[in-house]
Amino acid sequence: MTDKIPVQDVTVDPAVGSHDPQQTVTQTMYAKREHLYVREIKGLFQRVRRTSNWALMALFFGLPWLQWGDRPAIWFNLPDREFHILGGTFYPQEFYLLGWLLIIGAFGLFLVTVFAGRVWCGYTCPQSVWTFLFIWTEHRIEGPRNRRIKLDKQSMTFDKLWRKSAKHAVWLLIAFATGATFVGYFTPIRELVMDFVTLDVGGWALFWVGFFTVFTYLNAGWLREQVCMYMCPYARFQAVMFDKDTLIVSYDEARGEPRGARKRGADPKALGLGDCIDCDLCVQVCPTGIDIRDGLQYECISCAACIDACDSVMDKMGYPRGLVRYTTEHALEGRKTQVLRPRLLGYLAGLLVMLGLFVWALGERTPLEFEIERDRNQLYQMTQDGRISNIFTLNVRNLDDREHTYEVQASGLPGLNLVGDGRITVGAGSTRIKAIELHLDADALDRPSLPIQVSLQSVDDADIREEREARFIGDIKR
Numbered sequence: 001m002t003d004k005i006p007v008q009d010v011t012v013d014p015a016v017g018s019h020d021p022q023q024t025v026t027q028t029m030y031a032k033r034e035h036l037y038v039r040e041i042k043g044l045f046q047r048v049r050r051t052s053n054w055a056l057m058a059l060f061f062g063l064p065w066l067q068w069g070d071r072p073a074i075w076f077n078l079p080d081r082e083f084h085i086l087g088g089t090f091y092p093q094e095f096y097l098l099g100w101l102l103i104i105g106a107f108g109l110f111l112v113t114v115f116a117g118r119v120w121c122g123y124t125c126p127q128s129v130w131t132f133l134f135i136w137t138e139h140r141i142e143g144p145r146n147r148r149i150k151l152d153k154q155s156m157t158f159d160k161l162w163r164k165s166a167k168h169a170v171w172l173l174i175a176f177a178t179g180a181t182f183v184g185y186f187t188p189i190r191e192l193v194m195d196f197v198t199l200d201v202g203g204w205a206l207f208w209v210g211f212f213t214v215f216t217y218l219n220a221g222w223l224r225e226q227v228c229m230y231m232c233p234y235a236r237f238q239a240v241m242f243d244k245d246t247l248i249v250s251y252d253e254a255r256g257e258p259r260g261a262r263k264r265g266a267d268p269k270a271l272g273l274g275d276c277i278d279c280d281l282c283v284q285v286c287p288t289g290i291d292i293r294d295g296l297q298y299e300c301i302s303c304a305a306c307i308d309a310c311d312s313v314m315d316k317m318g319y320p321r322g323l324v325r326y327t328t329e330h331a332l333e334g335r336k337t338q339v340l341r342p343r344l345l346g347y348l349a350g351l352l353v354m355l356g357l358f359v360w361a362l363g364e365r366t367p368l369e370f371e372i373e374r375d376r377n378q379l380y381q382m383t384q385d386g387r388i389s390n391i392f393t394l395n396v397r398n399l400d401d402r403e404h405t406y407e408v409q410a411s412g413l414p415g416l417n418l419v420g421d422g423r424i425t426v427g428a429g430s431t432r433i434k435a436i437e438l439h440l441d442a443d444a445l446d447r448p449s450l451p452i453q454v455s456l457q458s459v460d461d462a463d464i465r466e467e468r469e470a471r472f473i474g475d476i477k478r
């Protein structure tokens with residue numbers, strides 16, 4: 001017999017249970033959101049989580065204030081198309097390095113997910129970090145979970161009004177600081193802050209700071225777990241990377257069931273119960289509002305709040321810890337967990353290869369870029385002494401964090417020589433344009449266009465040298 005997909009006849013009126021073809025019952029596909037009052041919990045994993053959250057926030061808010069010489073250490077200068085990262089300056093031509101970094105990040109994320117599930121989500125994802133900060137603020141202003149529930153149920157009083165107003169004001173302040181800091185990666189933050197202080201902010205800066213303020217306020221203050229559950233694509237495809245040896249937060253059903261309330265110190269075996277006292281604490285601390293006892297769910301961000309909650313209950317009951325714990329499906333089935341497995345080793349190998357290539361590419365990178373362009377007005381000129389002259393423009397970018405002087409050299413044809421000053425000095429992370437004039441004896445040209453090489457050699461660093469190919473043009477029919 002084949003299984004049938006259960007269907008419901010929507011022409012049946014649920015009130016009377018009879019068919020009425022004229023009347024259809026509308027069923028909504030949208031599950032109404034239940035507001036979560038997340039309970040704060042202490043414990044080992046929450047200490048790790050808090051430390052990681054505060055450290056990441058300090059990094060985000062602090063980095064744009066760091067100076068490197070006379071400019072910000074991290075500055076994505078879009079108008080000038082220059083990306084300053086510590087001592088290095090990168091240009092759009094070097095975007096392949098960013099692509100490389102993204103691939104390395106993806107391999108790292110896959111590796112960590114195969115090994116330890118969604119720890120990225122629980123401990124480091126910006127959405128979790130900012131939601132944690134907003135809930136932390138809420139707790140400080142409105143009080144712990146039970147008081148917050150009571151506050152929301154009661155009618156408006158002065159106490160409720162000031163607490164709600166203060167919470168939203170602090171949320172907006174944090175959101176504004178986040179927006180301004182984010183924009184501060186693209187424009188020097190010291191100037192941006194002074195512009196705000198003197199009420200002299202440019203239109204675009206105001207727009208983007210406003211945009212990210214609203215974005216942060218809504219995401220971390222209002223949407224919270226909804227972002228993880230309905231908007232984040234990673235939540236959807238992470239299951240593909242899980243296997244039975246992946247570390248996940250799990251409830252030990254064999255030990256916990258049957259669940260049930262009992263007095264402290266009571267012997268669960270004598271009562272025919274498992275170790276779960278059905279206190280619901282693991283659900284109350286969960287930032288996504290799920291019950292880990294229902295098994296692994298895609299909403300779980302592996303934050304381990306339920307582990308800390310349950311461990312505290314087990315301590316009080318005098319039971320061993322670990323009813324909810326980081327474990328693997330194989331371990332729960334009583335089988336051996338295999339840490340080193342082909343999938344994990346594959347991602348590790350991919351990560352190491354990409355990292356090695358990235359480091360090699362960085363090592364090979366010369367902190368000098370230049371383009372050579374022919375003078376468009378005149379392909380060539382004849383000099384009074386009968387030589388052919390070609391004029392080129394060099395667009396030179398010094399990608400280093402110190403000034404360099406470069407010597408221009410031309411080669412490729414016998415007798416080819418540079419006329420005038422062949423040196424150009426370019427400041428750290430700056431660009432300069434220089435016109436050069438090359439001369440060649442008319443006899444040396446046996447074709448109207450021949451390849452030549454133009455190079456720049458740093459006079460103070462023998463390793464900094466770049467060469468470009470150009471063409472020398474002249475008339476051979478004179």
Ligand code: SF4
Binds near residue numbers: 292
């Ligand atoms: S089930 Fe546990 S680990 Fe998963 S999100 Fe909820 S509290 Fe965090």
Ligand code: SF4
Binds near residue numbers: 279280281309
């Ligand atoms: S915290 Fe532990 S004991 Fe309490 S309901 Fe959750 S699993 Fe059961």
